[in-house]
Amino acid sequence: MPTHGLGVPREPARKLCCIARHHENPPGALRLCCPAPREPPPNRASSRHRNITRAATCSVLCGIPHNTDGATGEHGDLLDIIRARTGISRFPDLLAEARVHLGRPQPVTPDVPTPRKAKAPGGTPAAAARLFAASVPVPRTLADTYLRSRGLTQGGLTSALRFHPKCWHREEGQTRSIPRPALIAAVTDGAGGLQGVHRTWLAPDGKGKAAVKTQRRAKGHLLGNAVRLTPYEDILVVGEGIETMLSLREAVPGLPVWAALSAGHLGAVLLPEGLQRLYIAIDRDPAGQRAAERLSARAIEAGIACQVLEPRLGDFNDDLRAHGKVALRAHLADQIGPEDRRRLFP
Secondary structure, X not given: OOEOOOOOEHHHHHHHHHHHHHOOOHHHHHHHHOOOOOOOOOOHHHHHHHHHHHHHHHHHHHOOOOOEOOOOOOEOOHHHHHHHHHOOOOHHHHHHHHXXXXXXXXXXXXXXXXXXXXXXXXXXXXXXXXXXXXXXXXXXXXXXXXXXXXXXXOHHHOOOEEEEEEEEEOOOOOOOOEEEEEEEEEEEOOOOOEEEEEEEEEOOOOOOEOOOOOOEEEEEOOOOOEEEOOOOOOEEEEEOOHHHHHHHHHHOOOOOEEEOOOHHHHOOXXXXXXXXXXXXXXXXXXXXXXXXXXXXXXXHHOOOEEEEEOOOOOOHHHHHXXXXXXXXXXXXXXXXXXXXXXXXXX
């Protein structure tokens, strides 16, 4: 019988190719390809060679790991035979040689790899714009409930704040995201372009933040930009948190206020042209003090008069909730310059 260069008979492999094309049922394939001999064959070595070859060939053809010689119990498959006969050790080369032995075509590898569709980045201004556009105005939402629980009634009047009922949230180290309600704030540049968003995840009833470790997170380009809660005039009040700055607006509705979102970003806010007087609303902590110093130095260098507004407690929202807006207004009146006091405190 003609043999392959490996010394393996071609005819059994050819017959098994035919059989393997037709059996879709693995048990049927096992019966057709690898029946155990009922009687010991006269030529044991020849039978062992044939049985291992048949089992190995069938295993490659139809994917069934029946690679045991039924007569002797010895193990082997077509790749083992090729390895022993040729000395080929690399697995890709073994597969190529097996395909030649079985008369199968070699796989065609494209010259140019098919490019994968790029995943849309999640931290860009475009991604931030999509999230903000998918959100809804604050009034009569859980975001409104949350703000009112903090003593803030003016949050629904600013277009910089919106609400998303199912904003994805994922804790650090976790792979699964969970949709949660969130207050969404637009971070814009000096031209009014949306550069990022800030998310505050809320409790299911809106009466507080979500019971998660990471309650706030921002995405996009934040440095130098801010949440512009109201348009600025020739005066501006800049502070850290959204709730802090809305508290000032609650007590003094005429105050133009921006939120920089953190102490680090507060010190880097880009001041608008035409600004004459800057008020910096600090949080009572070392980071807030340092941020105020950096921003004050930049304002003075630009020829802008600067004054720091300091709360009684940790921040101005603490003051609002503890003492009310009348007391907060009086506290601010003592710190606002006389040129603005007449305009802001009629």
